[in-house]
Amino acid sequence: MTGSIPTKEWMDVPAVFKEGNFCYPAKKSMVEYHKFPNPREWSPDQDDWKLPDGWEDIILKGLKERLDKFRSLKLFMDTCVRCGACADKCHFFLGTGDPKNMPVLRAELLRSVYRNDFTAAGKLLGRLAGGRPMTVGVLKEWFMYAYQCTECRRCSVFCPYGIDQAEITMMMRELLHLVGVGTNWILEPAANSNRTGNHMGLQPHTLKDNVSYLCDDIETITGIRVEPTFNRKGAEILFITPSADVFAEPGIYTAMGYLLLFHHIGLDYTFSTYASEGGNFGLFTSNEMMKKLNAKMYAEAKRLGVKWILGGECGHMWRVLHQYMDTMNGPADFLEVPKSPITNTVFENAASTKMVHISEFTADLIRNNKLKIDPKRNAHRIPTWHDSCNTSRAMGLLDEPRYVLDHVVPKWYEMPENTIREKTFCCGSGTGLNTGEIMELRMRSGLPRANAVKHVEDKFGVNTLACVCAIDRATLTALMDYWNPNVKVCGLSELVGNSLIMDGEKERETGLRFEPLEGMEG
């Protein structure tokens, strides 16, 4: 589909599924696990999607329920004047050239059905008023384009009405689940998370083992043994981070950074082996699933009796926390307003959620001169900063990471103005689109980001792309390997950890990746 040459009106161009342009559908067992409707074996590239009887009514009823429940959806359906401000702002459009990836047209896929069945003009005039009935073809289009949107919300920055395209995509995905149309890579991590507390399905002993392997590496590199605790009742702070941080490259180096930082300042904290995942694939499924998976955070904080929660480097975790957690599972009035035990800074911004971002926490430590830092240890890195969509656009975390970077590396460079901060380009693989089977699509959707990185690589010799998101770290690595192979990806806390001068450390020869440090080779 993508890259083809439409010669007809958009409504008459069908979505054609071929191996490589769709995410694999959810396994029957996964749909059953979640007790979602219509579990079955099926594939998008087959003509018959084995939809349940009366599926059109199920969708329309589902849409009505959501229009009644979410005022924002009703507003977004009615408000758009098709001014086109968003048209060329989406990374999927810019990377594929497919007009249905223009946010305005992607929304029209749903809006056309809304018009047809829920507005007077549409009921009377049908297609003349931009309406169209719900058909299998429409459903297939929804599936194709609701999964070619990473809910990054760049388009809404440019929308004069502030229409949130992410919420439209979320609604389309919810409606698709009502008839058993979903992807495996979202439902399976969600199932794992529901069962063991994290996407990876790590059980408590495995999580603990993996962290201890990282502690071994830290000891080899620095000579310092760090001893994190798990499920320790009475700890002051509960630390929650994506499980990817303790299992996959390059996230593990970020986790080593956390461990070093907390040891450096003598923080009284604990991991939980149950709230062992920051990420929440419920956000990509349905609001009910998001609420369910998020609930463990406060539940564990209560069980362990901590004062507040510190959160690691994750993207969509922070969107859920910042925008939804308080009303979904709060108020967490059993917790205290977060106060740094090292600097006594009170994080008023987190007074309600009781959860602080690691970059805010670290920036505060640096500002109060509580860290012994040698930025030269990162001299082999020349980073640029990638604002992750969720932390930048959904919670406004723009300056804290930059402040930290200023102090932990000798120099770093910004990408062009229209590709950073609120206007940052997505990694192209968020919202459960980070699956291998759509690798070419991921390379297309990530092109605008990669293109900006290439610019600073050519101009300033940038060799590192730093960020604060687990999915970014994983998927930007693949993106860089293709577009800019000389650029490596790392988390901010890896750079922090690598620059820390630990009390009693041995002479450092390598970085946290066992790479030789400039001027310190043994």
Added chain:
Amino acid sequence: MKKSLEALLQEKKGEILEKWEDCILSGYAPDTFYIFKNQKDQFANPIGYKIRSGLAELYDVLCDTGDHEVITPDLEQLIKVRAVQKVLASDAVSFVFKLKQLVREELASKGMAESYKEWLAFDARIDAAALAIFDMFMASKEQLYKVRLSEFTQGRHILTDGSICPSALVRQNKQMQSAETEAGVAPEKEKVAG
């Protein structure tokens, strides 16, 4: 005085490049064509920019009678774009041959020298470039497969495929290690649960 082909190619460079760019862009929908053609900021329009700059580099190589490398940085970027779009290898390379037609159309009304040798050399350079670009296309495809493979080897596939339970894998590894130390005892095969 009649001009050489080389001189005419330089003289008409702007017009020819414009049409050549349109040839590739016409593969996209009309709305897309408009945006990719008119947005000049490379960060707001990476594909349009890469097409424009890649073609310009290639044009210079083809117009120069010297023995220049076809592989240039911007052209490489353009081919990388083609390699991740759903186009056949033949489609990805066909734009190069299109230049033969464009140049003839553009120069037909000009008083160009009937130099058979010049034309032959120009066409030969285009053919050679097409072959080199086919190699670039295949190299980009191969790189893409390596990227996929790298996701597996670095453990990132666990994040990106979600089909394997790491706890089960760790258990399996431990069992295999203990089986190796206890010679003669075969490891019990455990089902890898999702």
